[in-house]
Amino acid sequence: MKEAFAQLFGDAPLPKHDFYLGSADKLCPLDAGDELLIDTPNAEVNQEIDFRFEVAFNEPQVAQPEPMLGVLIQATDLVDGLIRGFEPLV
DSSP states (O other), X not given: OHHHHHHHHTTOOOOOOOOOOOOSSOOOSOOTTOOOOOOOTTOOOOTTOOOOOXXXXXXTTTEEXXXXXXXXXHHHHHHHHHHHHXXXXX
8 A cells, every 4th residue: 555655645654544454254263374464466564564353252053253352342231231130129
């Protein structure tokens, strides 16, 4: 993207941006040799790339892989709702 920006705008400073793409194919679990990023053929190595990933719960026979953070938030909300439901009885 840096090369394309430079061709369009010359020496103008590249704006700082947070832009993350996800994959439709959730590689879960990862296997040795899985390709996590494929860049253009002539791309230079970018030492400053901000590579992110999510840790997921995965039980193939039970449910689809789900990001751990989302599952924990849902579980917290569920427990909070249960506890609040017992408040009138305490």
